[in-house]
Amino acid sequence: MPSLRGKAQTVLGPVEPEHLGYTLTHEHLAMDYSCSFSPPSPGQEPLSDGPIEMKNLFWIKQNPYSHKENLLLYQETDAVKEELLRFKAAGGGTIVENTTTGIGRDMNTLKKLAEETGVHIIAGAGFYVDSTHSSQTQAMTVEQLTGIIVDEILKGADGTDIKCGVVGEIGCSWPLTQSEHRVLQATAQAQSQLGCPIIIHPGRHSDAPFQLIRILQEAGADVSKTVMSHLDRTICDTKKLLEFAELGCYLEYDLFGTEFLHYQFHPDTDMPSDNDRITRIRILVDEGYEDRILMAHDVHTKHRLMKYGGHGYSHILKNIVPKMLIRGISQDKIDKILLANPKRWLTFK
Numbered sequence: 386m387p388s389l390r391g392k393a394q395t396v397l398g399p400v401e402p403e404h405l406g407y408t409l410t411h412e413h414l415a416m417d418y419s420c421s422f423s424p425p426s427p428g429q430e431p432l433s434d435g436p437i438e439m440k441n442l443f444w445i446k447q448n449p450y451s452h453k454e455n456l457l458l459y460q461e462t463d464a465v466k467e468e469l470l471r472f473k474a475a476g477g478g479t480i481v482e483n484t485t486t487g488i489g490r491d492m493n494t495l496k497k498l499a500e501e502t503g504v505h506i507i508a509g510a511g512f513y514v515d516s517t518h519s520s521q522t523q524a525m526t527v528e529q530l531t532g533i534i535v536d537e538i539l540k541g542a543d544g545t546d547i548k549c550g551v552v553g554e555i556g557c558s559w560p561l562t563q564s565e566h567r568v569l570q571a572t573a574q575a576q577s578q579l580g581c582p583i584i585i586h587p588g589r590h591s592d593a594p595f596q597l598i599r600i601l602q603e604a605g606a607d608v609s610k611t612v613m614s615h616l617d618r619t620i621c622d623t624k625k626l627l628e629f630a631e632l633g634c635y636l637e638y639d640l641f642g643t644e645f646l647h648y649q650f651h652p653d654t655d656m657p658s659d660n661d662r663i664t665r666i667r668i669l670v671d672e673g674y675e676d677r678i679l680m681a682h683d684v685h686t687k688h689r690l691m692k693y694g695g696h697g698y699s700h701i702l703k704n705i706v707p708k709m710l711i712r713g714i715s716q717d718k719i720d721k722i723l724l725a726n727p728k729r730w731l732t733f734k
């Protein structure tokens with residue numbers, strides 16, 4: 386089998402990293418997030434079952450995980466295709482599709498979207514959070530889990546010959562479960578065998594990213610090829626963020642476009658606004674971490690698509706980049722964040 390060293394691996398095969406272009410490192414194009422359904426507040430049950438309509442859109446935006454149909458992104462392939470074409474027209478080149486086992490990864494659809502739009506799509510290997518692990522997964526050893534992840538990259542995933550090009554998002558809860566711990570160790574082992582990029586979904590606690598990096602390191606992972614996702618909602622304290630940045634992984638702000646009053650998954654956290662995200666990125670740039678920052682939207686529900694009045698996959702390129710420039714983050718730094726850093730991360734070692 387030819388080595389992947391020096392290449393990035395898309396669903397259409399290996400590519401030269403120079404060809405990736407502007408890259409969103411954490412998105413979903415086809416996914417079923419029903420596993421995260423949050424029952425609505427008493428009295429709001431009828432809102433949960435209806436279709437998405439103008440008159441309930443504000444409620445859905447505030448309660449995205451309580452609306453059943455909103456969680457079925459996989460039903461929107463035509464709308465997603467249209468949006469990928471817009472992303473490309475806005476200068477975009479690559480999307481890393483983070484849907485792993487447990488939330489409806491669909492390799493055939495990803496391949497079709499890549500063929501029909503010309504956008505490079507890189508699929509994720511591995512497993513989402515414990516609540517989606519099958520009883521078979523729960524019973525597997527680290528070696529068995531490693532074998533599955535390695536095969537998804539070298540041979541193909543979900544019974545297809547379409548290959549993944551990153552490991553993740555690897556789902557972790559807070560507190561971390563035993564099954565998630567084994568999957569993390571397998572992720573580290575797969576990475577040390579293949580030199581591949583990995584990406585982690587941390588549990589919702591500011592200590593979680595530190596714990597996860599420690600476990601990965603102890604299991605032999607290369608922290609410099611590791612992305613910690615969702616820092617937006619995970620480490621809100623600047624001192625702690627800078628402490629975490631010292632560990633040397635990529636720091637991902639991937640919830641651009643998500644703005645709401647009440648964060649359903651963790652009401653103690655105030656979800657930052659896009660302006661807050663830009664402020665935090667500016668702090669990291671000023672502290673010298675410009676080579677470690679990544680950005681994305683993590684679109685994973687229908688209401689964030691433009692078809693439903695959402696911001697879509699072009700929001701960063703069209704609206705956030707201009708605002709970053711206004712806030713004193715130079716084009717050179719932005720090109721590091723959206724072009725050079727993803728390229729370095731996605732290149733197999």
Ligand SMILES: CC(=O)NCCS(=O)(=O)O
Nearest residue numbers: 586615618640650683685
């Ligand atoms: C699909 C996924 O895991 N999205 C993350 C949502 S969260 O609110 O940042 O946990």
